Amino acid sequence: MFYVALTFGLQDDTPLAVERMIGTIEAAGNRHGVPDPLQMTVAVSDGRRLWAFRYSTERHSRTLFFSTDVRTLRALHPEIEALREVADGARIVVSEPLGDLTGAWHEVPESSYGHVADGGGELRGLVPRPA
Structure with missing residues (x-):
């Protein structure tokens, strides 16, 4: 899947490349009766930005979660020492909530997919596209 997404421009337009990868895999599966x-x-990162995607053909994917901004978590839970060691603006992406x-x-x-950069983030819909 990674190499297919690279072929469709993962480094230039990550969401579009993943949508085209999805469309390609689903089309191949459909042609073969899968x-x-x-x-x-x-999850994909270029070292500055992070994208996390959740998708399945049957529309019942495994779960995917992201954390609230660490500064907000510190304010909500000042008793948790480990939160003081995480960089401001950091986000954590996991398949199941930790704690x-x-x-x-x-x-x-x-x-859908989430995009995180420079401490901010957003969620957007994910639409499979033909290659």
């Missing part, structure tokens, strides 16, 4: 050919949670911290985890919706 039911629900894709189930994925994928039970109120306000710490946000689920990436089905057929």
Whole structure:
């Protein structure tokens, strides 16, 4: 999947490349009679930005979560020493929430992706595209 996304311009337009990768894999699966050919949670980073994708053909993906900004977590949970060691603006992306911290985890919706850069983030819909 990584190499297919690279072929479609992963370094230039990450979301579009992943949408084209999804479209290509689903089309190949459909041609060969594979039911629900894709189930994925994928994270990609260029060292400055992070994208995390959640998608499945059957529209029932495994879970994917991202953390609240660390500065906010520190304010909510000053008793947790480990949070003082994480860089300001950091985000954590996981398949399942770590611990039970109120306000710490946000689920990436089905057929969506999150983008984090410079401490800010956003969620967007993910639409498979033909290559």
